[in-house]
Amino acid sequence: MEVVSRNFIEHEIDKDLEEGVYSEVCTRFPPEPNGYLHIGHAKSVLLNYGLSKDYKGTFHLRFDDTNPVKEDVEYVESIMEDVKWLGVDFKDHLHFASDYFDTMYECAIRLINKGVAYVDDLSADEIRDYRGTLTEPGKNSPYRERSVEENLSLFQEMKDGLVEDGKRVLRAKINMASPNLNMRDPVLYRVAHISHHRTGNQWCIYPMYDFAHPIEDAIEGITHSICTLEFEDHRPLYDWVVKETEFDPRPRQIEFAKLNLSDVVMGKRYIKKLVDEKTVDGWDDPRLVTLSALRRRGYTKEAIEEFVKMVGVSKSNGIVDYAMLEYCIREDLKLKRSRMMAILDPVKLVIENYPEGKTEKLSMPNNMENEGLGQRELTFSRELYIEREDFMVVPPKKYFRLYPDNEVRLMGAYFVKCTGYDLDDEGNVTCVYGTYDPETKSGSGFTGRKVKGTIHWVNALDGKKVEVRLYEKLIQDDRTYAINPDSLKIVRNAYVENNFQDAKPGESFQFVRNGFYCIDTKDSTEENMVFNRIVSLKSTFRL
Ligand code: ATP
Numbered sequence: 001m002e003v004v005s006r007n008f009i010e011h012e013i014d015k016d017l018e019e020g021v022y023s024e025v026c027t028r029f030p031p032e033p034n035g036y037l038h039i040g041h042a043k044s045v046l047l048n049y050g051l052s053k054d055y056k057g058t059f060h061l062r063f064d065d066t067n068p069v070k071e072d073v074e075y076v077e078s079i080m081e082d083v084k085w086l087g088v089d090f091k092d093h094l095h096f097a098s099d100y101f102d103t104m105y106e107c108a109i110r111l112i113n114k115g116v117a118y119v120d121d122l123s124a125d126e127i128r129d130y131r132g133t134l135t136e137p138g139k140n141s142p143y144r145e146r147s148v149e150e151n152l153s154l155f156q157e158m159k160d161g162l163v164e165d166g167k168r169v170l171r172a173k174i175n176m177a178s179p180n181l182n183m184r185d186p187v188l189y190r191v192a193h194i195s196h197h198r199t200g201n202q203w204c205i206y207p208m209y210d211f212a213h214p215i216e217d218a219i220e221g222i223t224h225s226i227c228t229l230e231f232e233d234h235r236p237l238y239d240w241v242v243k244e245t246e247f248d249p250r251p252r253q254i255e256f257a258k259l260n261l262s263d264v265v266m267g268k269r270y271i272k273k274l275v276d277e278k279t280v281d282g283w284d285d286p287r288l289v290t291l292s293a294l295r296r297r298g299y300t301k302e303a304i305e306e307f308v309k310m311v312g313v314s315k316s317n318g319i320v321d322y323a324m325l326e327y328c329i330r331e332d333l334k335l336k337r338s339r340m341m342a343i344l345d346p347v348k349l350v351i352e353n354y355p356e357g358k359t360e361k362l363s364m365p366n367n368m369e370n371e372g373l374g375q376r377e378l379t380f381s382r383e384l385y386i387e388r389e390d391f392m393v394v395p396p397k398k399y400f401r402l403y404p405d406n407e408v409r410l411m412g413a414y415f416v417k418c419t420g421y422d423l424d425d426e427g428n429v430t431c432v433y434g435t436y437d438p439e440t441k442s443g444s445g446f447t448g449r450k451v452k453g454t455i456h457w458v459n460a461l462d463g464k465k466v467e468v469r470l471y472e473k474l475i476q477d478d479r480t481y482a483i484n485p486d487s488l489k490i491v492r493n494a495y496v497e498n499n500f501q502d503a504k505p506g507e508s509f510q511f512v513r514n515g516f517y518c519i520d521t522k523d524s525t526e527e528n529m530v531f532n533r534i535v536s537l538k539s540t541f542r543l
């Protein structure tokens with residue numbers, strides 16, 4: 001019997017359903033449209049969507065667009081594309097917090113009428129000073145005891161555009177001595193004369209996150225509002241807002257640990273900086289871990305799903321090894337993709353006893369471990385390219401590849417024995433010579449003798465010259481985010497076998513003995529094909 005362990009969020013939901021707190025489950029993913037989604041967001045989307053599926057409930061995609069300063073429609077569109085790509089269906093439940101501005105405003109009026117919100121004339125700096133510290137209680141604002149009528153009229157002035165930015169705010173009247181700083185009369189509304197990407201100039205007051213978010217959840221009937229741990233001590237305020245605004249039933253907030261990945265730049269703010277400073281080639285630069293970058297690099301949604309599952313949901317912060325993400329894409333592509341031949345650092349191999357002008361056709365399985373991918377034809381002739389590292393003049397111990405007088409198998413073709421080589425003035429190998437044995441053809445059942453090494457090759461006659469982009473980690477250090485100057489290496493004279501003629505941008509392959517590669521969707525053309533290395537075959541990660 002398989003035991004599926006349930007995470008702590010599922011335990012909480014089970015309990016709520018048993019106790020009749022809620023009759024069904026409704027979750028949401030609430031991105032702020034101020035940047036592109038990254039792998040951390042994928043964890044949150046898939047967690048929320050997965051819960052809605054498991055409990056036969058509902059899932060909402062809601063744009064938390066209450067802060068127009070940093071928001072933009074470009075981000076709204078990219079987020080929708082990314083969420084869709086993850087296989088999440090939100091077409092009946094796409095929401096915008098800005099659609100609730102009227103309701104939020106009414107909620108604020110309700111709080112003023114109840115005597116639990118007031119207009120404050122203190123400046124932002126003064127408010128901070130009055131707030132106190134963890135060890136010292138705060139002080140009441142001199143404006144805290146304004147009458148309901150005065151508050152209503154001052155709030156109206158704020159709404160009507162009669163107040164300058166920063167001159168007045170609406171605050172909750174809770175407790176300036178609360179041990180929780182978030183409860184010391186938090187700001188609910190501020191003045192900002194700025195146009196919103198959806199509501200234009202209709203509003204010049206905007207609600208603060210801690211006020212807006214619970215109301216958004218409540219309006220939509222969200223039951224479990226799942227967010228990351230840094231909001232844990234905002235939960236009393238969340239509960240205060242839903243209680244005082246008198247929504248029923250009340251949503252509840254549950255926190256889980258953020259995904260932190262080693263060796264990558266996470267956090268929209270930092271990624272945006274790299275994009276703005278042009279350190280990277282846009283939000284989808286394959287060195288980033290935004291979803292659009294991972295997609296461009298050749299990551300599949302299945303690999304991301306598997307990764308998120310492996311990481312799991314927890315209540316304590318930790319750092320996940322980037323190698324785990326690489327492990328997931330390797331595992332996903334291993335049986336799904338054809339294994340093709342490509343030479344990244346070519347040196348010519350001339351087979352001296354192979355007739356000049358002759359070309360023969362060889363057949364090869366596309367994936368030795370998955371017959372379902374079928375066979376393909378390759379051409380073979382006298383001149384081939386092999387990897388420079390597959391030949392050595394003076395081999396070290398246990399080197400089973402090509403060196404003078406040694407014999408290897410050319411993958412899917414023949415045994416070839418090295419007979420010589422040319423060097424240039426600097427001692428670099430410029431050409432390797434060999435002879436082949438016609439009896440050793442792959443698939444012929446030849447058993448006469450064995451060789452220890454098999455190397456791959458590309459026919460020099462019809463191989464296609466391509467560009468290959470090799471990626472290393474973008475940052476040298478997780479704390480300082482210092483940029484690695486060698487994070488991108490461009491190889492301009494790689495050769496791939498002629499079977500790539502019809503390959504399209506976005507398609508991915510294994511290059512045998514090397515790694516997985518994806519044809520770039522942005523820069524690849526028919527004349528200059530560009531391949532992104534998704535991941536190399538070697539792994540440092542062990543399950
Ligand atoms: P960032 O920290 O990258 O700026 P954010 O939290 O400001 O992201 P939002 O658009 O507010 O971005 O996030 C939408 C949802 O995604 C929130 O519920 C947030 O908690 C969640 N989320 C953001 N980053 C992560 C992460 N690293 N791991 C898990 N969930 C995350």
Ligand code: MG
Binds near residue numbers: 032
């Ligand atoms: Mg946020």
Ligand code: MG
Binds near residue numbers: 268269
């Ligand atoms: Mg943020």
